[in-house]
Amino acid sequence: MHPLEKMFRPRSIAVVGASGDPEKLGGRTLLHLKELGYQGRIYPINVSATEVQGLPAWRSVADLPETPDSALILLPAALVAKAIDDCAAKGVHHVQVLSSGFAEEGGEGVALQARLAEQARALGIRLTGPNCLGSISPPDGFFGTFSSLLATAKPPPGSVGVATQSGAYGSHIYAVAGFRGIGISRAIATGNEVDIDVAEAIDYLVDDPGTRVICASLEGCSNGDGLRRALLKAAAARKPVIIMKVGSTEVGAAAAATHTGSLAGEDRVIDTVFHECGALRVSSIEEMLDVAYLCSIAPLPPMESAGVLSVSGGIGVLMADACVEAGLAVPPMSAEVLAEIHAVQPMAAGCNPIDTTAQLAGRLHVIETISQAMMRGADLGAAMFYLAHLGRDMQRFPKIEGAFLALRRNQPDRTVVAVMTHVDEVRLRLEAEGIPVFEDPTRAVRAVAGAARLRRLQQDAEAVPAIAPAAPLGLTIANEAAAKALIARAGVPVLPEEACATAEAAVAAADRLGYPVVMKILSDDIAHKTEVGGVMLNIADGDGVAAAFAALMQRARAARPDARLDGVLVAPMMHGGVETIIGTLRDPVFGPMVMFGLGGVAVELFRDVAFASAPLTPKRAEALIGASRGAALLKGWRGGPPLDQAALVETLCALSRFAAAHAGEVASVEVNPFLVREKGAFALDALVVFSAAGGGH
Amino acid sequence: MHPLEKMFRPRSIAVVGASGDPEKLGGRTLLHLKELGYQGRIYPINVSATEVQGLPAWRSVADLPETPDSALILLPAALVAKAIDDCAAKGVHHVQVLSSGFAEEGGEGVALQARLAEQARALGIRLTGPNCLGSISPPDGFFGTFSSLLATAKPPPGSVGVATQSGAYGSHIYAVAGFRGIGISRAIATGNEVDIDVAEAIDYLVDDPGTRVICASLEGCSNGDGLRRALLKAAAARKPVIIMKVGSTEVGAAAAATHTGSLAGEDRVIDTVFHECGALRVSSIEEMLDVAYLCSIAPLPPMESAGVLSVSGGIGVLMADACVEAGLAVPPMSAEVLAEIHAVQPMAAGCNPIDTTAQLAGRLHVIETISQAMMRGADLGAAMFYLAHLGRDMQRFPKIEGAFLALRRNQPDRTVVAVMTHVDEVRLRLEAEGIPVFEDPTRAVRAVAGAARLRRLQQDAEAVPAIAPAAPLGLTIANEAAAKALIARAGVPVLPEEACATAEAAVAAADRLGYPVVMKILSDDIAHKTEVGGVMLNIADGDGVAAAFAALMQRARAARPDARLDGVLVAPMMHGGVETIIGTLRDPVFGPMVMFGLGGVAVELFRDVAFASAPLTPKRAEALIGASRGAALLKGWRGGPPLDQAALVETLCALSRFAAAHAGEVASVEVNPFLVREKGAFALDALVVFSAAGGGH
Structure with a gap:
């Protein structure tokens, strides 16, 4: 069993620090477990009460009549260590510490957190947190968190898994997901990450059969190898990972460092690693959910190209622009297919995007022919249909519904997307058939582009080859010559170049190197050779070299009487490149x-x-x-x-x-x-x- | 009175081609006028009925008992000309031709449209369309359009004006605006633009006292001067114009050309003109409405900088990143102000973004102190507050509402934005006080950045100075020398350069030009001089010039025995730059x-x-x-x-x-x-x- 399974689906759970007051975090968390559908056994732990919120309470985990699968700890920071000991003694090896007051507060909190980490390791306890928001499993009715969201909204069950470091960040994601009808399989916030981190949470979500898409968010990362492994595992399993890493700008990175104490690193390195490991990096929560929504419903586009059909020429052009900007090709339809389309809709204009014109309104039956033809007319990963306000019109919508379903069935591996203003019923009917529905044309295009890119990244993902460490070089510093020698031995071609103290040596060197040559004055005191006329190009023969040696020495002496001159460098002349x-x-x-x-x-x-x-x-x-x-x-x-x-x-x-x-x-x-x-x-x-x-x- | 006033606020209107069947465009348009609140007199025109949809009908505009302020024409294209003549004869000078079948269909339609344009001009009729979707004025209950949106939704009245070429595009904008509570003052689609274009519609919206923000969209533009004038007028009036121009990519431009027959031009030129004239160009409808929403409620940020306060460290960093990427500075707070903040909220971290931590939940009263301090702590155009799910909690929201209202009152010229999940009541209460509310943090930041940029563009907007045409040059072609001479006369400094056929001439030229000089072989047959050793740099004196002349000629002869050599060019040696x-x-x-x-x-x-x-x-x-x-x-x-x-x-x-x-x-x-x-x-x-x-x- 995956170590995180007991944190998401415990058959029984202890709430250490349970309170009767739902305004307190220990009260609110208990309330969420009691009221929102959890079917397991709940054990409130409270030092001074025998009953909490109507449930029998225990003074300590030690007193429980069974060993619960996991424990949530909501005590003040100073009391957490004792509670952990109690858990270990009782055989509870899966603990989430929701308490704050650790490293995020600095000072004594840092030491407290270090001791907590050491304690958990020594006791063999797997730990989430501290300073985390807990975990939820909507399909199981399990909400082990004090998130204030739950006072007014319960994320619906579904297939999107969420792994974030920040709790507020995670609850924002699953809140907004819920508002737009995107269901959640599991969500966890890892907080200060003394043990379980976002990488391990991703690893769990890859194994979880109820999770189809993974949304992740990082503020920092200390275990690069673990993150790489988890992302590669997801890519191999073809489970989309859509990931954010904040702190991409200097201001943001400085703020993130203050906030989490995490190393920022070079942001483009993070980009690189995500993409090498098959994950799609996004920069807003909206974009994350748009891609996750599409991937949770539809197949990912098998290639980065799209067909656009629009009842509005202007919005067709807008979508074509958005495709190109997002990296989707918009290939023109073949002449044969255009002829088929014109046969049923003579007014149709363009070859992709195809503008059916608003005249389509009276002839909705032709959409089936046009859309099927489109899919034959070019190599398309996705087909997108802009249909104005048809999704709000329950009289007219059924006239096109069949065309979409037929397209979906005939092209099971392509992405079919409807873009229109719509009512929920229309959206739900299309979603049930694997067709995502968007209101905004640009967001639809970006989601398709993101999903297509994600699929390519998944396919291209591969582990970095292992390499054995080489014998130590034993160096701590190398000048230019030594550095060139070092990389030359490593296999980097270095231009042959000879330092010559006399004209004779220069001629001999040029004879060896082959003509034409370049000659440069050689002096530690002259940094900018060109400025003293210290570079001569394209010297064709030995006489030229001898003359150039004299000229270079003379020019350097004239320009810098005080410089120590070491002679010249002779190198082959390189043209072009x-x-x-x-x-x-x-x-x-x-x-x-x-x-x-x-x-x-x-x-x-x-x-x-x-x-x-x-x-x-x-x-x-x-x-x-x-x-x-x-x-x-x-x-x-x-x-x-x-x-x-x-x-x-x-x-x-x-x-x-x-x-x-x-x-x-x-x-x-x-x-x-x-x-x-x-x-x-x-x-x-x-x-x-x-x-x-x-x-x- | 502005020529468009009678199209938006007619006291009486003729519907030429009115039908009893609401499935027909002439029936649907009449239904919208009858049912959605229009207070003026409606005259259905129908050749064969005395009553249409319960209203008395007339055979022709000529028969009407009064001269209506304007007419909507929904007849088949071939019948439009006669209807226009009837309007003119009756004294109707404001007509919207909603009929299609003109230039957008190609062939005969192009000629039909040209005749329509000429007819309107000759008769002194101001005309919208043809092939347009009509106009709406929600505050007056006037919906002179057949847009299918109106079957299920009526855009609410408000202060955002919409001017688009494409009707579907426009109706998408005001539909989505309505769904999110953004009210519309006026909207018009100009269609094929034989007379009134988007520029003139913008001009009208600038004059319209009910319009506070203008959203515009173009597919093509033929009247550059008119557009410049309208945008500059809006900028001078400090009325924000948020504008889209589709066809920004090659694929999109080709599709737009097919669609409208408009000239595409260089997209970056369009960018330039929009910005020079004080309008903000956006690339998605969502972005357009986000900025319009902010501008319709709040003052535009007086500078491009923002303060961020967040109950989530992670989302604070996300917003800081988004600020920097969108061009908003995120200046650190002064030490004094940070001390004030720590005095009331010791756990607050960072200096901008400020992370209050989730601990703020229990101490909401400190927000007033923190937010007021923030506004003194740095030069901020806007302050943004991320508050998780507080906007859904009617118990807790009132505890912070006062702090926001106080900030708003104390800083009447700054933008204050709340970012949180929320219910409509909370949004409406804050909007009423001039505080926009966003759910997505990134969209909030981009809207603030867009509004701040818009304000700067408005301030910097200025007309291009007029310049008198110069006397004709009378040239049709100029070689390099002639071109250099031409721009030199125009005031462009050109490097002196002399062509010399002999060594003596070269020395004399170099003496005139001053040393050091560059010498280049001069031959129409040698394009790549460097490759034949045909360039010599940094020649210091007359002897050098003479030697170089010989060397250059010799090298060129050796490399290209067949080339005709015209001598050398001598020019001053330029270092650096x-x-x-x-x-x-x-x-x-x-x-x-x-x-x-x-x-x-x-x-x-x-x-x-x-x-x-x-x-x-x-x-x-x-x-x-x-x-x-x-x-x-x-x-x-x-x-x-x-x-x-x-x-x-x-x-x-x-x-x-x-x-x-x-x-x-x-x-x-x-x-x-x-x-x-x-x-x-x-x-x-x-x-x-x-x-x-x-x-x-």
């Missing part, structure tokens, strides 16, 4: 990551950098490159030849293996620029930073 | 526009280009530069010196005057790159394209 940036970093939560982007100002000005977990496979390296807009330059810019993407892929894989195998030592690598050419690719500069401590992540 | 792109284009609807962006791949890869209407003032030129992300490079990149933005501003203004004064001839100018340096800025290349026809826009 694109400057990229490649690198690695070690995320405090998710470990070694690889980075790729366009070099130069693009990195900082446009943040055109993509991340992936290390180590990479060639396939994932290609996806990483494709995630940067700079990828367009590699494919041949403005009719130019394609560049050597294979060399780039090979280098990214090699660098990612290096970062993963030396994760204990190497904090980050930055190769900027990494020049990708028509043939080959080369590191022109490199920086390796080692962890001060040298410890692993 | 940033390559930008500046240009102009003539939009088919909105006339001459100026463009600015970062040069190189940034233009195409990141679309980092901003537009403004020409001619520019220096202030607007600065805003144009600031709208490009490349602006960061001009301010001094990575500690480098700031570049000569003044020169850039002057050039943009000069080029914009050139484009505006020659709008009849010059189709576009592209100066790429335009090099901006620490001192000065220079066009390094230029392309001018002339209109084939040489006509105006």
Whole structure:
């Protein structure tokens, strides 16, 4: 049995700190258990009463006539430890601590929480909280929480599971879900997470047969591996996970750190990990519920494309725009299919979106033919129908209902969505047949796009390959030359470059390297070589090299009489190519990551950098490159030849293996620029930073 | 009286094509006029009946006992012309043609529509439509439309005016507005727009005292000047205009062109014009109504910053993230104010967002102190309060209601927003006091951000200065040299550059230009000079120039024995600086526009280009530069010196005057790159394209 099962479906439960006053948290929680449909046995624990809210009460868990499946603790923080001991002594191994007054208060609360964590571990107790809102299982009538929502609304049973860190956040999600008719299977808030975290709650919801879709929300995350495993398990089970992680901006991250003390990390790393593990990240609760609603009712679109049929040309265009912006293709219908459509609706305009015009109103019977044709007319993951106010008209709605049901039956793996103003009866009838109904056209499109993307992410999800740690490098610092040597050994192609103190040495070096060459003045005192005329390009032969040596030394002396000159660097001349940036970093939560982007100002000005977990496979390296807009330059810019993407892929894989195998030592690598050419690719500069401590992540 | 007044508030109205069958459009429209509260006189016109739906009917408008204020025409397209003649003969000068069968059907319909337009013009009739959905004025009970919505819902009266081209689009907007309690003052759909267009409808709504906020939607636009004037008038009146223009993507634009035959133009030009004229562009109906709702109830935030107070840390962070992403600053509270807050709520965490923790539940009285302090703690345009489920709890809600009302009264020019699950009674009570209530935290933030932005746009709105047309250039084509000469005369600094056929001429040119110089091989046959070693930089003196001339000629001959060589170009050597792109284009609807962006791949890869209407003032030129992300490079990149933005501003203004004064001839100018340096800025290349026809826009 999953450790969380007893927290969601206990046959019996102790409420430690139960109160007769429903204004108190221990009173309210007991009331919810008593009144909202829970069928198990409830044991109020109260030191001074023999009866609470009409139920017999006990002084301690120790006194109970049986060992309850789990316990909810609502005592003041200082009394929690004793209650935990009592639970352990009685054999209760599943406890939710709803009490606050722990780390979230700082000071003594931090120490109190550390002791609680240690106590639970030592006693073998699985613990949710502290400072959590408890759990609910609407299909079982179990509401083990003091959420103020329950005073006025009870989330309906359904197939959406909710796992959040914050209780108010979770109750907002299931409250709003309930208002719009989205039923809940299980919901849990994990609070300060001394033991059970959102990742483990997701893991439980994947196993739970009553949960079809999982909504999750994180404020921080300390167990990156656990989260990866839970998300990958969900993806493998094809259970959609729609996830939020707040603190995506600097202001938000600072607030989240204050709030939870959690590590924020680089937000784009979190994006990356979610997507690699097959979860869809969203940025609002509304978007989360729109996608969850669709996924809980309909099949996920098997491809990221949609057909739009609209009785309003304007709203058809609006939906087409929204599709493109959300990443859904809007392929035109084939000429044959358009002919079929025009045969039954001559006024229909466009090839996708198809505008039936409002004239459809008098000829609703043609919708079946048009919609079936549409599905044959292009490769569509979803079909969306905008029908104005038909969903409010119980006289006319039945005339189109059959067409939708037929489409649904004939295309069981495609998503069919109705967009219209509507009454509940219409919505419920369509939902029962697997057809989601939206009022707002843009939200419908975004939900379809999110679900289609989610399906692709699920399919592409794969675990990061394991890699054995390499022998320690034993380094704590490396200058440019040492860094280049290090990454060269790791498999990163580095441009050959020779330091030469004399003109003769420079000529010999150029002869070895091959012409034409570049020559650069070499001096620790001259940072900006170009500004002193210290770079000479395209030198064609030995005489040129000798002359250039003299010229470079003379210019440098003229410009900087005080500089110590070490001679020149001689390197092969590289024409063309694109400057990229490649690198690695070690995320405090998710470990070694690889980075790729366009070099130069693009990195900082446009943040055109993509991340992936290390180590990479060639396939994932290609996806990483494709995630940067700079990828367009590699494919041949403005009719130019394609560049050597294979060399780039090979280098990214090699660098990612290096970062993963030396994760204990190497904090980050930055190769900027990494020049990708028509043939080959080369590191022109490199920086390796080692962890001060040298410890692993 | 505004020409549209008689279409919205006729004292008497003729319904031409009135029918006894409410399934027919002429029957349904008459039913709506009869049943939904219209107080004026209704004259059904029907060729074959003396009574329609219980009202006396007339054979023709000519037979009416009075001249009605306006007429609705619902006849088949072929019969419309005769009805228009009848109206004119009777003295009816305000007509809405709801009939379809015109340009939207193509073929004969196009000609029919052209004749209708000409007929109305000749007769002095103001006309809405054809193919339109009519108009409604809920405060007057006037619903002159066949919208199917009215069978089940009547939009409530209120202060939001709606002007759309598409009828279904408009009825969707006022339907959804009504469902969420947003009242409508006037709504009109302009259909095929042979006469009255959305711009004129906006103009009317600005004058209408019952309209506080205007929602508009366009599919196309042919009268750019009219739209600009209407939007500027609204901005001057401080009446918010929230506007959609569909067809923002390629797919959408193609569909819109099919649908309306309207010109699409460059979508970013439309963005630019809307914002220059003080209107807020949105991309979904939901967003439109969220902003309209806020603006119809509350003052617009006087600055783009917000304070967030939340009973849930997680949702506080979510809202802070959403603020930053939507462009609202989230400034930290001052230490003094934080101390005041901690004095009443010691557990409160953070400095903005402020997390009161759920412990606030037991101490609701402190909200007044905290919220008042917050407003003093930082410069806030708005304060947002997340209160979980308090809006559903009629026992507890009154405990905080007073705090909100006090805040509202003390800060009459700031926006105060409540975010919580709620019942209608709570919402209505807060709305009555000028406090909008949202359920979704992200939507609340985006609405506040939209309203704050709208207010700034209103304040900054200004008409494009008029400029007298210049004497014709008389050109139809210009090579690079001619183009450079042309823009140089217009005031764009062009780098001096001399073509030299001999070494002696090159030395003389360099002596004139000043050292160091750049030398480039000059040949129509060599496009890529660098690849043949055809560029030499940083040449310091006359001997160097002579040597370089020989070297360049020799290299070029070696690399391209077949090329005709014209000598070399000599130009001053430019170190540093940033390559930008500046240009102009003539939009088919909105006339001459100026463009600015970062040069190189940034233009195409990141679309980092901003537009403004020409001619520019220096202030607007600065805003144009600031709208490009490349602006960061001009301010001094990575500690480098700031570049000569003044020169850039002057050039943009000069080029914009050139484009505006020659709008009849010059189709576009592209100066790429335009090099901006620490001192000065220079066009390094230029392309001018002339209109084939040489006509105006």
